[in-house]
Amino acid sequence: MFQRPVYLNQLIQLQDSDFIKVITGVRRSGKSVLLMLYKEYLKKENIAEDHIIYMNFESFEYQTITTEEKFRQQLSELIPKDGQRIYLLLDEIQAVDGWQRVVNGIRVSFNSNIVITGSNASMLSGELATLLSGRYIEIPIYPFSFAEFLNVKGIEPNSRKVDSAYNEYEKYGGFPSVVIAEESIKDTILSGIFDTIVLNDVALRAGVKDVVVLKSMIRFLADNVGQLVNASKIVNTLKNEGIETTIHTVNRYLDLLENGYLFYRVKQYDIRGREYLKTNGKYFIVDSGLRRNAVGRKDGNYSNRLENIVYIELLRRGYTVDVGRLDSKEIDFIARKLDETLYVQVAYELPNNTHETDNLLKIKDNYKKIIITGRYYEVEQVEGIPIIYIVDWLLEE
Ligand SMILES: Nc1ncnc2c1ncn2[C@@H]1O[C@H](COP(=O)(O)OP(=O)(O)OP(=O)(O)O)[C@@H](O)[C@H]1O
Numbered sequence: 422m423f424q425r426p427v428y429l430n431q432l433i434q435l436q437d438s439d440f441i442k443v444i445t446g447v448r449r450s451g452k453s454v455l456l457m458l459y460k461e462y463l464k465k466e467n468i469a470e471d472h473i474i475y476m477n478f479e480s481f482e483y484q485t486i487t488t489e490e491k492f493r494q495q496l497s498e499l500i501p502k503d504g505q506r507i508y509l510l511l512d513e514i515q516a517v518d519g520w521q522r523v524v525n526g527i528r529v530s531f532n533s534n535i536v537i538t539g540s541n542a543s544m545l546s547g548e549l550a551t552l553l554s555g556r557y558i559e560i561p562i563y564p565f566s567f568a569e570f571l572n573v574k575g576i577e578p579n580s581r582k583v584d585s586a587y588n589e590y591e592k593y594g595g596f597p598s599v600v601i602a603e604e605s606i607k608d609t610i611l612s613g614i615f616d617t618i619v620l621n622d623v624a625l626r627a628g629v630k631d632v633v634v635l636k637s638m639i640r641f642l643a644d645n646v647g648q649l650v651n652a653s654k655i656v657n658t659l660k661n662e663g664i665e666t667t668i669h670t671v672n673r674y675l676d677l678l679e680n681g682y683l684f685y686r687v688k689q690y691d692i693r694g695r696e697y698l699k700t701n702g703k704y705f706i707v708d709s710g711l712r713r714n715a716v717g718r719k720d721g722n723y724s725n726r727l728e729n730i731v732y733i734e735l736l737r738r739g740y741t742v743d744v745g746r747l748d749s750k751e752i753d754f755i756a757r758k759l760d761e762t763l764y765v766q767v768a769y770e771l772p773n774n775t776h777e778t779d780n781l782l783k784i785k786d787n788y789k790k791i792i793i794t795g796r797y798y799e800v801e802q803v804e805g806i807p808i809i810y811i812v813d814w815l816l817e818e
Pocket of ligand 1: 448
């Protein structure tokens with residue numbers, strides 16, 4: 422297994438805090454493996470084995486624990502009562518009804534470090550989740566970044582192979598099991614991941630019997646990543662394909678797709694008015710391999726795909742990201758983290774006119790502004806704005 426220091430270090434840094442750590446992310450992104458890596462770390466730190474309680478609710482051993490009572494009983498048998506800190510690692514906890522009450526009870530009653538995983542945001546909303554509100558820290562995880570991808574492939578960041586590695590990353594994405602697979606089976610693995618999310622997580626939850634609308638909607642969103650989209654536009658597009666649906670249904674599915682961390686909705690922020698616009702948002706998909714899979718393996722618009730990769734990488738780096746508006750101009754991303762703000766424009770090619778720089782130069786504040794390009798240019802800056810080739814940007818520390 423490949424170490425994922427970015428995430429493992431977060432777990433280690435937080436391990437003395439009382440907050441419950443919740444590892445969230447799309448299916449197959451590596452949540453269970455991260456939990457196992459943390460368990461190995463604890464063992465190396467000489468934490469007594471009986472004080473590390475690991476339960477995977479998808480495993481044969483714990484599959485029958487689906488109720489609060491059974492879960493509580495099992496835990497009371499496993500927890501040593503010597504007052505020493507216990508490390509409770511709970512994988513796919515959402516399988517247990519009422520788990521929030523039990524986990525909160527442990528948090529209150531025992532000297533404990535609790536780490537849980539889940540692949541659906543709904544586990545953190547709803548009535549019971551209020552028991553945990555303000556008492557947990559989310560550690561969002563994503564498929565491999567490009568830097569992780571190179572590491573897994575054993576490619577040095579300054580080697581000649583980096584550009585072709587980027588092409589592969591762009592095509593098949595960063596799901597760990599896809600990255601390590603032979604090329605001939607990558608598409609099959611991606612289809613499997615796609616079906617798990619769509620059929621099990623979304624369709625089953627929503628009670629969708631006919632998945633035609635859902636699948637067509639996903640195809641539309643994947644084909645239009647980075648474009649302004651709203652529910653009525655989706656309804657009309659599907660209608661043109663002969664598929665009838667309603668705004669209500671589309672909105673419900675959009676929520677489910679976001680809850681499953683498959684798509685992210687990005688709101689538009691009016692920089693001058695300092696407010697969010699209540700208009701259309703843009704959708705981005707969690708992984709470029711899944712995008713290609715969802716649209717029937719067509720390539721689609723390169724600039725939008727590039728924007729998608731930048732967006733997910735900004736999330737990975739811990740930014741909150743909006744699309745910016747300044748009068749009639751658009752700023753691709755406003756990325757914020759604590760007191761830092763970064764304005765990002767993404768362009769496949771540097772145009773001869775100064776369109777990309779114009780938009781950024783209109784923003785009259787001193788925060789950092791960059792242009793990320795899909796092609797390599799010798800120029801380092803235009804009108805004081807750094808021009809950074811996507812591959813270099815993805816590999817920045
Ligand atoms: N760090 C890693 N190194 C190598 N392979 C990995 C790593 N993380 C994940 N994988 C591969 O990806 C697969 C999926 O990982 P994992 O089961 O941890 O994902 P998950 O997010 O828990 O998935 P789900 O939500 O569907 O349960 C693993 O079976 C493994 O093959």
